Amino acid sequence: MTYSIIGRCARTGRLGLGITTFSLAVGGRCEGIAAGIGVCKTQAFPNRTNDPLGIKLLAEGFLPARVMQMFAANDREHDYRQIAIMDRDGRVAAHTGSGTRGWSGHQMDTDSVAFGNGLVGPQVLAGLIAGFLAKPDDPLEYRLMRALEAGRDAGGQGNAQTHKPERSAAIKVVDRMDYPDIDVRVDVHPTAVEELRRVLEEFKLYEEFYRQRGRDPSHAIPQDVFVANLNARRQALAGARASRPAS
Amino acid sequence: MTFTIVARCSRSGQVGIGIATYSIGVGLYCNGLRANVGATMTQAFVNQGNNTLALRLLAKGFMPARVIDELAANDSDFAYRQIAVIDREGRAAAYSGAKTRGYSGHEVGNGYVAMGNVLAGHHVVEAMARGYEAKPDESFERRLLRAIEAGRDAGGQVGNDGHLTERSAGIFVYGAYDHAELDLRVDLHDKAVDELRRAFEEYELYRGYYRDRGNNPRDAVPQDVFVAGLK
Numbered sequence: 113m114t115y116s117i118i119g120r121c122a123r124t125g126r127l128g129l130g131i132t133t134f135s136l137a138v139g140g141r142c143e144g145i146a147a148g149i150g151v152c153k154t155q156a157f158p159n160r161t162n163d164p165l166g167i168k169l170l171a172e173g174f175l176p177a178r179v180m181q182m183f184a185a186n187d188r189e190h191d192y193r194q195i196a197i198m199d200r201d202g203r204v205a206a207h208t209g210s211g212t213r214g215w216s217g218h219q220m221d222t223d224s225v226a227f228g229n230g231l232v233g234p235q236v237l238a239g240l241i242a243g244f245l246a247k248p249d250d251p252l253e254y255r256l257m258r259a260l261e262a263g264r265d266a267g268g269q270g271n272a273q274t275h276k277p278e279r280s281a282a283i284k285v286v287d288r289m290d291y292p293d294i295d296v297r298v299d300v301h302p303t304a305v306e307e308l309r310r311v312l313e314e315f316k317l318y319e320e321f322y323r324q325r326g327r328d329p330s331h332a333i334p335q336d337v338f339v340a341n342l343n344a345r346r347q348a349l350a351g352a353r354a355s356r357p358a359s
Numbered sequence: 360m361t362f363t364i365v366a367r368c369s370r371s372g373q374v375g376i377g378i379a380t381y382s383i384g385v386g387l388y389c390n391g392l393r394a395n396v397g398a399t400m401t402q403a404f405v406n407q408g409n410n411t412l413a414l415r416l417l418a419k420g421f422m423p424a425r426v427i428d429e430l431a432a433n434d435s436d437f438a439y440r441q442i443a444v445i446d447r448e449g450r451a452a453a454y455s456g457a458k459t460r461g462y463s464g465h466e467v468g469n470g471y472v473a474m475g476n477v478l479a480g481h482h483v484v485e486a487m488a489r490g491y492e493a494k495p496d497e498s499f500e501r502r503l504l505r506a507i508e509a510g511r512d513a514g515g516q517v518g519n520d521g522h523l524t525e526r527s528a529g530i531f532v533y534g535a536y537d538h539a540e541l542d543l544r545v546d547l548h549d550k551a552v553d554e555l556r557r558a559f560e561e562y563e564l565y566r567g568y569y570r571d572r573g574n575n576p577r578d579a580v581p582q583d584v585f586v587a588g589l590k
Contacts, residue, residue, distance in 0.1 A: 113582070135565070135569065135582065136558075136561060136562050137542070137543050137558070137562050140539055140541070140544070141538070141539075141542070143538045157579060159574070160536065163538065164537040192577070211577075213581065274583075290411045291388075291390050291410065291411055292387055295384070295387040298546070299543055299562070311384065311547045315383055315547075318383060318384075325405075326404050326405040326406055326407060328436075329404035329439035329458065330436065332404060334460065334519065335360065335381060335518075336381075336518040336519055336523065
């Protein structure tokens with residue numbers, strides 16, 4: 113039981129993955145993302161070797177559809193896997209094995225593929241895609257975040273009787289370099305999608321400071337000074353809100 | 360402001376990192392582990408290109424000490440970096456640049472580097488090393504975790520206005536595969552090392568189940584049945 117979205121920003125070429133599930137620490141099992149190559153994620157009953165293999169095959173020049181055929185030929189339990197692959201040009205292949213449990217499926221749209229299993233129904237995939245497409249000019253990490261929230265709001269994991277909480281969640285984005293651009297995680301939490309939004313929003317406040325500090329250390333202010341400035345700005349904003357006449 | 364253990368387990372050959380810091384989402388920067396190659400971490404003022412470059416240099420056959428020389432020659436702000444490099448045989452090298460802030464230092468032990476900056480003092484680094492060595496028969500990941508808990512208990516990070524809490528932490532282990540054996544993080548928390556211990560103990564209950572479920576899906580019980588069995 114998991115729902116995920118792979119997305120590409122057509123403007124920047126950035127690639128990303130958003131994922132949430134009942135299982136713990138799902139972000140620790142998402143190695144299949146590489147700038148300038150593509151994204152590959154195997155879930156449901158995942159074999160951990162698929163994703164690194166998929167990235168290597170994409171890097172060799174194989175198309176996502178061909179990579180999927182090779183996965184099938186390489187794995188006698190392929191029917192139990194759910195897999196989505198996107199290359200750097202946005203070409204997509206997806207597979208939802210007949211052995212995956214609960215309501216299970218995938219849906220492709222512009223620069224995106226949504227896939228999940230153990231879901232309340234296809235409305236979750238429709239939610240993921242709608243969330244992703246809602247604000248196409250936003251940075252990719254926000255589009256992935258919105259997708260996960262819309263998937264959750266469409267009912268997420270479970271069935272008519274029982275809802276399964278999201279206990280872990282992650283967003284990863286790569287941008288040209290061979291290290292991640294955005295990589296935020298929630299590993300053990302009762303409402304992981306909400307918590308991931310909190311982590312992402314907080315990280316975005318620090319993102320440029322962290323980048324600049326590494327690139328130009330001789331001009332970097334200490335982080336405790338940065339945090340004090342940040343808190344002062346927050347207080348000023350809260351003050352401005354409080355003094356605004358009620359509407 | 361960060362304290363870190365980078366190590367190779369001489370029994371299993373696994374390589375790993377345990378890390379805690381005041382910065383949020385530190386796991387973003389912990390991409391310096393590769394099976395059968397080694398482990399590396401650049402911190403303080405991070406040069407994000409260093410970890411992947413160092414792994415490639417190790418993979419080519421350079422020694423850890425030489426890898427650090429190459430990183431130095433490639434970086435005009437090298438004095439701001441703190442770096443550990445360990446190869447697949449456990450040879451280790453470390454560097455704490457003169458421009459890193461606060462108390463900054465490292466200890467190179469047998470198959471590990473303990474290092475940190477903006478610390479309460481060198482005793483934090485020593486405590487991490489002793490924590491890592493304390494129970495040699497425990498699993499590698501438990502020893503990594505013990506090291507950062509010992510660093511926390513020794514006073515951890517101290518900034519201009521006193522103690523700085525750990526807001527993010529992580530533990531990462533690679534074994535024989537090109538995927539992680541353990542990759543567990545706390546990205547934003549006011550006691551991230553405590554929370555990492557909680558997450559680790561919880562995740563430990565599931566690890567075998569998650570592995571077997573993927574390897575042998577036909578016989579896997581549904582996760583809610585597994586969870587019910589835990590209680």
